């Protein structure tokens with residue numbers, strides 16, 4: 001016999017705003033973000049923590065939202081792709097209206113996406129990496145994208161463009177951290 005699912009109000013912060021969601025506590029965070037909060041940046045790829053398309057930052061650390069339960073994020077801070085620019089603005093004391101996160105700017109300038117499906121996770125991973133290490137080497141970039149719970153996968157093979165975009169974002173972020 002299946003145990004009854006616990007339904008309760010979960011309170012957490014998403015992109016700087018307190019949110020409350022009434023749902024079973026074992027609901028994947030990805031479903032809550034996309035269906036309840038209408039944030040379409042995180043994508044459903046494999047649903048098994050094997051591709052990275054659903055990644056978000058949880059208290060600054062990249063997690064796979066497809067296997068992260070709603071209950072486990074109680075009181076924590078989630079940043080999705082939609083919140084990256086505001087995150088950067090807050091970190092640097094910039095006006096939110098004018099700020100674009102250097103990772104997103106670099107992705108545009110390098111024209112990195114092909115079909116684009118994986119790129120949410122790629123930008124989230126790049127942000128996590130560059131917040132810890134603003135000037136990573138190529139091998140550190142490769143390690144970031146291939147280590148952890150599983151590699152970030154791109155079925156279109158945009159890996160070289162991703163490395164170039166991380167390096168471009170790194171040039172901006174390392175300059176900013178020296179300033």
Ligand code: FES
Nearest residue numbers: 045046047052066
């Ligand atoms: S959808 Fe979450 S890792 Fe693939």
Ligand code: FES
Nearest residue numbers: 115116154155156
């Ligand atoms: S750009 Fe198509 S899956 Fe990565």
